[in-house]
Amino acid sequence: MSKVDRSKVDRRINKTREAINKALIELMSEKNFENITINDISERANLNRGTLYLHYSDKYDLLDKCIKDHLSNMLKFCMLSKPGEERLNVSNSPLPMFQYFEEHFLFYSSMLSNKGITCFREQMNLVVINGITERLKTGEINHGHNKEVVVQYMASAFVGVVEWWIKNNMPLSPQIMAQQLWDIFDGNYSLVGEGRIPSGS
Missing domain, CATH: 1.10.10.60 (Homeodomain-like)
Structure with missing residues (x-):
C-alpha cells in the first residue's frame, strides 16, 4: 500500500x-x-x-477508549505552568483548559452527570494529580507543607470547581473561571510561594 x-x-x-x-x-x-x-x-x-x-470489542471498550482519549487531551491543558516557567500564568493555563472544557462540554457534562459512569470523576482527578505532580516534583513546597498534601488539595479543588461549573451549564465564562482560580491559588502563598513555583520545576 x-x-x-x-x-x-x-x-x-x-x-x-x-x-x-x-x-x-x-x-x-x-x-x-x-x-x-x-x-x-x-x-x-x-x-x-x-x-x-x-x-x-463492545460498548465498554468504546467508553474506555473515549474516556482515555479525552483525559489525555485534557492533561495537555494542565492548570499549572509549562516546565521551565516560574510563574503560574492564567494566560497559559488554566484558561486554555477551561476553553477545552467549553469546547468539549457535551462529553464532560455527559460523563459527570450520567448515572452509568461512576468512575469518571476519579479518573479525571487522577489525571489532574499526575499533571500537578509532574509540575511540582522538582520543587519544594514552602512553609513546611507536605507536597503530597498540596497536590491532593489542588487537584481536589480544581476537579470540584470544574464539576460544579459543568454541571451548572457553565454559568461563568472560561476567562472568569480561570481568573478566579488563579486568584485563589496565587493568593494562597503558603502553597505556591507568592504565586511562584521554585526554580527547576
Missing part, C-alpha cells in the same frame, strides 16, 4: 471513530450508559454493527 493510500485509509478510520464517539456522547446525554446498546450507537453513527465491531 502506498503512502497516499495508507493516508486515505487512516483518514477514513479516524472519521469512522469520530462518528462512533460522537454518537456515544450524544446518547449518553440522553440516557444512562447501561441502557445504551450497540444498535443505538451504530444507528446514531449511521454505521452497521459490523463496522463498529471492527474498531471496538
